[in-house]
Amino acid sequence: MPQITLPDGSLRQLPDHATGYDLAASISEGLARNALAVNVNGEVRDLTRALPDGASVSILTWNDPLGKATYWHSSAHLMAEALEVMYPGVKLAIGPAIENGFYYDVDLGEGRSISSNDFPEIEKKMLELAKAKSQYIRREVPKAEAIAYFTEKQDPYKLELLENLEDGQITFYTQGNFTDLCRGPHIPDTGTIKAAKLMNVAGAFWRGDEKNKQLTRLYGITFPKAKELAEYLERLEEAKRRDHRKLGKELKLFAFSERVGAGLPLWLPKGTALRERLEQFLRKAQIKAGYLPVVTPHIGAKELYVTSGHYEKYGADSFQPIRTPNPGEEFFLKPMNCPHHCEIYKTEPRSYRDLPVRYAEFGTVYRYEQSGELHGLTRVRGFTQDDAHIFCRPDQVKEEFKKVIDLVQYVLKALDFQDYTAQISLRDPDNKTKYIGSDENWALAEAAIQEAAAEKQLTTVTEYGEAAFYGPKLDFMVRDAIGRRWQLGTIQVDYNLPERFELEYTAADNSKQRPVMIHRAPFGSLERFVAVLIEHCGGNFPLWLTPEQFIVLPISDKYVEYAHEVKARLEAEDLRGTIDGRDERIGRKIRDGEMAKTPYLLVVGEKEAQDGIVSVRKHGEGDLGSMPIADFIKSVQSQLL
């Protein structure tokens, strides 16, 4: 009689050999119907497997991320089954679940390809197969048998995967006429897959290595209800409407020119207004937090990057050196600001009493990203980091980290990013040799980061092996208004550059000590941050940030003079906006103002001019009626606080 523990802590006795399904059925009929898999002591398993005595068990449904992942993984098998029917001889590589749906990498063989025109047929076949309610049957298979099966099937990819598996660990899953090498787990049967959509076809390298053969990767997604698919597609449409590349053009924020060069954004007046406001905002917060603004040149001598180590690592794959009339003299566009800031640190001898020093710079840097990497403003070749470097004693790392966390949270809050977690990236504990710096310092810094995050009550995820070779880091993973995740504020500890630049301070005992360097960028880069912000707010920027807060719309040219009066009154109160003095009807001016997402449209005509009032229309809310100019100013200012 196995006894298991449920998530609420309660105990339950089950008959011998009871399965996850039996457990679900013993709780409620509905749960049994909706159960997809079962979580046994943290391991997701098939519902059909017997539960071990004493286990902690939770039933996974569509509402659990792990339940969804199982569902989508099973859907990948279903798609593979459909592909085998429609493209006989297709070779299958791997087919995992991903954040939204699943993919399967397949080798169609010479001369065959799949395009989006083929998707509807594949979807149809998937749903047809799903209707059969085929069970996913798990079977443990001896290695020799597995090899024999895939040799017979002539599938080189599965055979390669099998090489790395040990006998006794190999399982097959079969549904309908399709059998796949798979660790599982899977949902009970295909009957719950009611809606299927292939999203995309792309090339992908076998095992992610660009030296390997390129396979066809088919992305798909499935749902238990057709309605959920429709909602998902609607969310994608919304993401398209918010795309910063589209809005950036429509709102005249930035542009690209082939003649200027790929990945080199041109900031238009409105985009510049937005960006400069963001800069001012952060500059002010940083000065309050004890940062010292510095400015450094856009280029640096080759020697600077030989010292920093970047020349060796990136020199050949980056923008090539700038030469001068002096033979042998070479300068590089700066790919980061740290080396310059190290040299600023070195301009005077430092005492332990002077630390920490915090140098901040909105530094424009250039990196030759591979042509295929460029993407709107999120991945460019010239961008401005909201960079700063904190030079501190090892015992100050935690305190400085906490202060940076405060600053990042202040920034995120001001821009209405509510939902975020912190990802802490530490050393791979099994492979410490690939990191620079002493064990002692690493332990200190890793502990400092974890404690700082805990004391700031951040929700954290810890990733081992994700640290940079020169130090551990913490990144803010931010969820935007439509649920997408972005990596925004980043804080990194660095032991490498202080070493390479031989940075020192004099300790209390008069010994020379090496400071720790902390890199941090709350925005990351202005370019990327503006892109994320555009998509987060769909182009409706916060009032304090928006390039144009109001447009005054005179009903006819008789009231243009009064419009200027209104504008002057508002500008005197530090509000910013323009006048639409075109020879157009008011309906047209309102439409254009709304399309530009201007927060306030101020209609002025005969009544307004006579009484010294404005008729206010707010974006998204419509006509608010008329009010004295002073009242309007007050109401706007109350929102800016």
Added chain:
RNA sequence: GCCGUUUUAGCUCAGUGGUAGAGCACUUCCUUGGUAAGGAAGAGGUCAUGGGUUCAAAUCCCAUAAAUGGCUCCA
């Protein structure tokens, strides 16, 4: 960098072997108007660039560039 797709007027796009189109934007004129597009006329294009095939190329082929969906990468 790799695989696929795309590139036609300022913007969004139609045109698929027989010498280029629409809507919006722009210019001019009419209109002086009250909360999401007033009317008319006009101007604007080496069809990304360079080769090739053809009597004839925006259209077919090749190369290059840029954009784009992925992959790989991201100091």
